[in-house]
Amino acid sequence: EADIYQTPRYLVIGTGKKITLECSQTMGHDKMYWYQQDPGMELHLIHYSYGVNSTEKGDLSSESTVSRIRTEHFPLTLESARPSHTSQYLCASSARGLLTNNEQFFGPGTRLTVL
Amino acid sequence: GENVGLHLPTLSVQEGDNSIINCAYSNSASDYFIWYKQESGKGPQFIIDIRSNMDKRQGQRVTVLLNKTVKHLSLQIAATQPGDSAVYFCAEKQDSSYKLIFGSGTRLLVRP
Numbered sequence: 001e002a003d004i005y006q007t008p009r010y011l012v013i014g015t016g017k018k019i020t021l022e023c024s025q026t027m028g029h030d031k032m033y034w035y036q037q038d039p040g041m042e043l044h045l046i047h048y049s050y051g052v053n054s055t056e057k058g059d060l061s062s063e064s065t066v067s068r069i070r071t072e073h074f075p076l077t078l079e080s081a082r083p084s085h086t087s088q089y090l091c092a093s094s095a096r097g098l099l100t101n102n103e104q105f106f107g108p109g110t111r112l113t114v115l
Numbered sequence: 116g117e118n119v120g121l122h123l124p125t126l127s128v129q130e131g132d133n134s135i136i137n138c139a140y141s142n143s144a145s146d147y148f149i150w151y152k153q154e155s156g157k158g159p160q161f162i163i164d165i166r167s168n169m170d171k172r173q174g175q176r177v178t179v180l181l182n183k184t185v186k187h188l189s190l191q192i193a194a195t196q197p198g199d200s201a202v203y204f205c206a207e208k209q210d211s212s213y214k215l216i217f218g219s220g221t222r223l224l225v226r227p
Contacts (some may be wrong), residue, residue, distance in 0.1 A: 006158075031213050033214075035217075040220065041219070041220075042204065042217045042218060042219045042220060043204070044133070044158070044217075045214060045215075048208050048213070048214065050213070058214075059214075083132040090159070092158075093220050103149060103164060104149075104215055105161070106151075106158030106159045106160070108156075108158050108209065109156075109157070109158050111156075
């Protein structure tokens, strides 16, 4: 089992609410990632971080924002949730080194439903 | 947004048979490939990986084959068990990047 945690696991919220999805890892990994995944579909990278104070947008445009103030913590925030944000959000982390195999370890995901 | 996975290919096998799941990857410059297993309601779990300088790698009951000529990756599961039922994703990566590019998944159903 990977030591990467996400909370909440499930969230049902009304339109317009601000939400923060939490992700923490205890492996000391410097790389962290957020993916969005609709049921049965592929994973789309929406944010990533190379380390503290580093954040980058991923390949899929997202209205969410992220921060990386501590190595182990990579929260994702939606300022104003909309039904189109309904999806599963997966957090992952990987160890340093471009030439290592860089396996990504995934958390259990947060399933978000916006009414 | 929320989509139904109507386009997810499905492989149905009898318990005890061997399974072969295929993946066509997109970038001939990719150096590293991974297979992930994702059970319902969970995040993807690492199964096996392979680097581009290899064409075969074996694990416990699983084998990954890489054909760089046709950009094809396959996952073979021996003696498939009910616990193998899940969605399987391949992913590729270049050594110059930390990002994994995921393919569309294949749902494996194991019939008892």
